[in-house]
Amino acid sequence: MTVNKPKVVILGAGYAGLKTAVDLQKKLGINEAAITLVNKNSYHYESTWLHEAAAGTLHHDKMCVDIKSLLNSKVTFVQDTVTDIKKDEQKVILENGELEYDYLVVSLGFESETFGIKGLKEHAFSIANINACREIREHMEYMFSKYRTEQRDELLTIVVGGAGFTGIEFLGELGNRIPQLCEEYAVPREKVRLICVEAAPMVLPGFDSDLVEYAVAHLEKKGVEFKIGTAIKECTPEGIVVAKGEEVEEIKAATVVWAAGVRGSSLVEKAGFNAVRGRVMVTGDLRLPEDDKVFIIGDCAAIMNPENDRPYPPTAQIALQEAEVCAKNVAVLVRGKGEMTEFKFDNKGTVCSLGHDDAMGVVFGKKIYGWKASFMKKVIDNRSLFLLGGAGLVMKKGKFKVF
């Protein structure tokens, strides 16, 4: 071991951080750098599948991967929680220690953003991580079981705040899950209300209107009521208060799931980086403008889309592509030679699932619907696994039972 080999520290083992670690351990020799990956949990989870864990349609074991199983001896894994980043001292503070770095990769992922709506933090769930999703799953089931003894209709009312990607995919899973719960608890399906509340005037911004219509029609057939252009004013222990223009309505609901806002990790702001809602406008090679030792990738990075002059939405696809470039650039810095690569997003498309058997979206510029889209969604999910853990991981955790 060389004493003075550069120290590379990667924070977070989501798509971005884990892919960076996996790529670096392939690129760099054991004597070239000391690579450390820090993550709160011992496992990585497929965060794009969380809505399935929350609905209870896919068990979280199927979406969690033991991080160590994907690393070789070149990467040291530290299971700990990051509490601060001191960039002037080139050091990361953990709950149980601290780490020095020469190069830092910040890939700390997203948090739920409630925009200061009253009571939301206290009384609504959010599809934020494995623990939160397991609680949503159990909460809904508990409410069904309670209905059999208390007979209060609001126990069977589920409000989803937000008709964006996460909200719609979650509703799609609920469309499959609710009939199972109705059977288990002998509840008539018509007693269950699934309400989607969206403040914006449209469902799924960014998708073409025929794709949106397809999704809405599918979900309405599954019993979803849409309240569009309707803002949640308050969340209480009893439900929500919404307003559409002047009209204010109270909806009693035992389950409220907030799926309308994400932001980058608040640690990014705590560290003093120049960020808006936890997202930093990075340089072309994915670094912090004010500190060239620090890379920021994944949900904490903002990269402008030249086509519409807005930042790309944070997705797994862009995170994985950023990680590839980040790993290349870290290797250049570690070796002190080579050219830095500029990041350019190659949008292969987006598919929005509507339950396990339907979906819609755009792939390679082409619109697809129904079983073809559902099949493509699973191909995309399996591709993420492949990029992180190769064919072995796809075999273990992949989605194959397509039809």
Next chain:
Amino acid sequence: MTVNKPKVVILGAGYAGLKTAVDLQKKLGINEAAITLVNKNSYHYESTWLHEAAAGTLHHDKMCVDIKSLLNSKVTFVQDTVTDIKKDEQKVILENGELEYDYLVVSLGFESETFGIKGLKEHAFSIANINACREIREHMEYMFSKYRTEQRDELLTIVVGGAGFTGIEFLGELGNRIPQLCEEYAVPREKVRLICVEAAPMVLPGFDSDLVEYAVAHLEKKGVEFKIGTAIKECTPEGIVVAKGEEVEEIKAATVVWAAGVRGSSLVEKAGFNAVRGRVMVTGDLRLPEDDKVFIIGDCAAIMNPENDRPYPPTAQIALQEAEVCAKNVAVLVRGKGEMTEFKFDNKGTVCSLGHDDAMGVVFGKKIYGWKASFMKKVIDNRSLFLLGGAGLVMKKGKFKVF
């Protein structure tokens, strides 16, 4: 059809009522009597298995039997809830109608008895029926899921009130269930507290001390803490307050299950029968002393044990034996000939399960422990099914996967 054939009405399709109906449809010709069986649910459930549904170790589908599937055309099944019995008018009031009878069999089963302990009705669960047990199962699981997001220790504390038969069998199942929940929610086993509180100075009254010691040792090994000679003074939304002599203690617990008291149906008292806690001291041929048209069997009947001059505890075994005698006697009255049979309890023994793989008890006067007892318990469970629905029902719902 004869217009004036005697009307026999049976209330409740528990062990006692269902067995009476099944026996009568074998004994009587279609023109001899009009038999009606009334039950709230469309299904009969094995109430001696309820602790398994509550723990979540056996799915309730396995313990429910569609009542109509066990009846032939001689018995009319009415799914309705009994609200009153007017014995002077020989009629039963239902939620959705009324029924006249010539002979009535009251087999309305048990209710939970809280002895007026403050807050118990509001804040504790009881192992009372399928709906209640499903709610207990889901409640515990929800608390485990909540622990992962809230980290409050009391979420993992489960109090069982009562160290009688139901309490001990429930704890036995929890001993198997808790490790599963710990795995599902990544909770360390030592964080979970299982506390059994019993006001009496002993566990399992009626069992010999070596059997009791066996059970207690087994459950303590599974992590159960016993608080014997300790009374629950109050149940609050936060847990319970107990007292042992002068010493008062508050135990924070998210789950409190009351398993310490049962009584006969309160309808028996509403009907004006002479009863103590819903149990009527019946005549030797199982009738109401003040009305020879009315039979009372099962948990609403009290029959003295000549050996100790106390009433036999209400069990499935005695209910099934009472039903046999009751059916014989109803047939005698319907036909207006024959001798009435006096009931005599033939105690074949009792086995108390301690989870799916251990048990202890007395069978045909012999003490048994461990796997032998566990095996016998399943034989007894299957025998109940056999008495109600023959070999077909045993095949469908029986417990075979013994080891």
